[in-house]
Amino acid sequence: MSSSTVSPQTTYSTTMRASGNFDKSVEEMKPSKSDINWLIMDYLVSEGYPGAAEKFAQETNLCPAATVETIRERVKIRTAIHAGKVEEAIELINDADAEILDNDSLLHFQLLQLQLIEIIRGILANNPSSQNIPAQDFLPAIQFATEQLSPRAPTDVNYQRALENTMALMIFQPEKMPQEFRELLDVRLREKVATDVNKAILSARGERAEAKIKQLIRARAWAEVQAREAKADLPAHIPIGLDVADEMNGDAVMT
């Protein structure tokens, strides 16, 4: 760790400046408290922490950009997807905004695909022997695929491949499954779909699809690379500080 203590006020945005003393410039930068607060609030809202956002709003006298209700709505949807309850999630999304899935056929397809995967997962789990699952056990999955996914499959080669890969889950025995199919059963797919859904809801409401701080961190990394390429006078290592306290560091002044 460098000489300066890492605190929310710390900023490294001065890396672009070719001044002699980097640390001193860092000290000189004083991002306003309200900027920092705004950034935190933005994170809480878009990442879905309704309780924290409510508390934080009271403490800082900030009014949250979105109502707590809408944050809760998103959290509920995310939780449902994480729990594998995709049908419930779809209904919740439709209640929140009927247009999202009606217009975004890719997202709709991804959700339905996930739902199919969950159905297959359930079938696989019911047959722990996993040697010979009777064919009729797969009937619900096949019926679901026929009704929900297959109409869209021929319209785009990507849909088709995704459907084929998912259907293949029913052919392979779990332990002999090739890597690309096994990935579909990974729960991280749920997280990815949940993030996409969150983004879609946010942008449908005319809000930023991503917390500002994420952009800032990318900008910070980009700036450092640029500065080093330009041979600016920099310390050998500038910690971002993410490992210290996850949410509390950011390059606030760069907004």
Place this chain on the structure above:
Amino acid sequence: MVQGPSPELLESIRHPTSLDAHIASLKQLKNGLIGHDQRKELAIKRGVADILVPILTAPTKAAGKKRSTNGSLSGGPLQTAPPAWTAEYEVRLQATVILGILANGGSPFVQPLLAAGAGNALAQIVAEDEPPRLVTATLKALQHLARSAALINRLPFEPTALEEDLLPSLLKSALLNTACKEQQKLAADIIVHLADQDEVKDTLAKHLLETLARLLAASAIANRHVDYHRPLSSHLSPAPPNTTIPYILAAIIGITTGSIFRMQSFIHSSPIRDLFQTAWAESNPANSSLPQLHVPVYKTVSFSPAFPVLGSLPQEHERDSSYDGAQAGRDASYANAVIGWLIVLARSLSGRNRIAALLLLAQSRPESTHRHRERERQLATLAIPLAVQLIQGTTPEERTMAASLPTSDTESREVQGDACDALAILIEDSKILQNAAVEAGAIKRICPILKQSFDTITPARPMWVAHPPGPDEADLPESCKLGIRGLPAEIYHTMRMRASALQALAALASREDIHKKVIVEAGVVSCIIDSLKPFTPEVTAAIEGRSKPLQQFSTKDGNGPTVIQAACLAAKCISRSVSLLRTSLIDAGIAKPIFELLQHTKPEVQLAATDVCCNLLLDFSPMRDDLLAAGVIKTLTEHARQSEMGLRLASLWALKHLVQNSPKDVKIQCLDELGVGWLVGAIQGEQGSAVADPASFSMGGVSVAGGGFSTPNAAGEQVDLLNPNTNMDIDEQADEDEALDEGDEEEEDEDEDGEVMYDEAAGIHYQASQLRSTLHRSPDDAFVPSVPEFNSARYLASVREKEYNPVLQAKQDDIAVQEQALDFVRNLLHGEDCAFMFEHLLRAIGQDKLFSLLNDKLAPITAPSPLLFRGAPLPQPTKPLYQSTELILSTVHVLTHIANASPTHKQLLMAQKHLLAHWLPHFNHPDKRVRVISVWAVNSLTWVEDEGDRTTAQLRVKELRSCGIENAIRGLANDPELDVRERVKTAVRQMDGL
């Protein structure tokens, strides 16, 4: 296999056991439909529309449907607390949402939903009675319905819904609802998609234009685009968020397109007026936000009058002559400032938002910047490059960088198309701006777009169905039958791009021959020819759903009507260059497709093709013979006799070109096909009583100036000496028109402010202002008893009068036809066969009839009946009133040709004492063209054909002397026009020589 909603589910919605069960069933239906187009189709076929619509219209217990009658809407959104959310509301909400997603399915769903009355039911939900959630959902559903309906050019509800103020009040309160930015956006977007027909636009303008202007003005103040020093007046609403501005701009554009009156209503609406009256008094508001320009004045390449014949630029011609009236400069006092502000606005936005601002700028430009050289230069350097830049489009990398840029290729292409449209309107009829666009690289950016649009496209493959649906049962009610699908989206977009690119090219080519050449050298002529081909029958069948969907779409499959019209426009503009007409265009074989288009089913396409024909039928055009062989005379004469005015005029115009310098038999064939009786009727005028028609008296000034819209002005400045102005009376009258919505107080206000604006505008800043002030002191003013300052309400009223008065419209059209008919006669007589043709005409029409026709055109118009003035006192005309300059000019041209025929014909003309007497005043006509041609005619009359003619020539001179023409000629010896003086010299020499 796709499962539609089960009959049990529909039954449970139709006859719910409880509210909760009702909600649950509706939600189940909704979740089943979202994202599944095939299921939506099945749902419609099973009668979902008829089940859902009654749910919307059923009265709820919580809040009965009461309509606002207290006019509180004008004051803004009502602040009363919305009723509590009940289960009944939830039922209606779910039904509304389902209707919305059904409508989102696209054009086929419009027909059944409308048949079930969904549009009306949605429009009837009046804002203030309902909770905001339901209103937002309703607006969303309406938005989807309006969007889908716009694809097939339909209104999403009965027009009565608009007239009954239901929808306007819903939209208005949504627009003013600052609490919900989404509602503002939705309302603006609905307006965009509603505005298609003129009647709808008029209604929308009446109800909503002021509100939209208010929002835009508020945003201009909030963004400091103008210096606004007064405290925010009460009628300015809080500024909408900047993300909503593009929607508001689009809504304004949607409403104002196609009508100068509506555009002017926007510029002269009270919020905009307020914005600039105060700001203007302090400084030139928008200019301070624009960079100072240090550009030398453009040297414009002069447009060579490539065509010796009457000219084939109807619009340009009209515009130019109407602008001679200088009032364009006057009304611009702050209309001009609006332009400056819109430039600032366009520069502050990016991507498709910038397009919206540019489009509005483009629309308000022609009326305001003419004669404002500095403003035009500002547009050339600051606005045109923006449009050209947007035409270039964006790369995917650029798109990821900035959030405001379009996110997909389709969207990016849409922006390019819109940018082409905006550019086309911006540079229309301005040489300076056309040059600026070419310099910014417009041609080399647009040509690739046009070429690209001819790449073969493969429409998206259809969704999979296990069992293809059988044919619809015929006995299904309308609300269960799907409508036509229309063009697949990909083809629709391609067509749009093609039309926009062609339009932009046409605008670039409209003046300068150099630009035409560059465009042709870019190799797009073949594209233009390909764009003239209509859809093949197979494609039409596929579009109308009579055959299988298209698998592929390529060049040979043809084009929709908008593309064809745009291609005709481009062809017309390029064919104005004689050299290109005789090289590239003949090589490309343009005659055949154009001739085929004359037979097209749509009159708009016929008209566009006829316009091209005008240029292709000129006597130096190599296509003339081909077209004649194809039988163009028959088609054109048929169209000329039609009742549709535009087509009649264009066809007559083309025929006029056709008979110029053509062989005798062609001339006679044209005359015979047209019918002598019809021709006489056309010259006489439609009403046959043109002389006594009040409109010709009151608006004589209009037609004099070429029938343009912008002739008279609020200040009553008079342009034509021959037509003492009576416009003021009309203005007074129209002020009372309720559509203007102006109270008495405001009226007074305007008078004062008008004065301020006028003085300010007359400052040294604009050259045009100086022009204006000199004109103001011109002798014309002697005839004007009115107050000189500018008055928006009066100005608007006069614009409105010209646009909406059907009598006036008919009159103007009629005069235009008369003019063309006279010119047809003139060209008929022109050339070596003059004597023969005149003899033929005399036989066909009859000597007395022919001369009385000509006499009527030259004679003063007798006192009008006071019909138009509705009780207003009629100013005693100090001078007799005459027909419009153009008519007189055409008539004198015919006289000149008669004078050029044989000596007997000269004698015949001299024998028409009345005619000569009525001709006499026109030797002093303010238009030099009339004077020149009149003297030419005398030259011909005094010409000695051979020795045998000498004595008769002496008689003719004697006659001329006795009727006062000789004196008139001698009086012109010091005419300011060189041309006139030279002709007078010849005439005097010839007269003295006898």
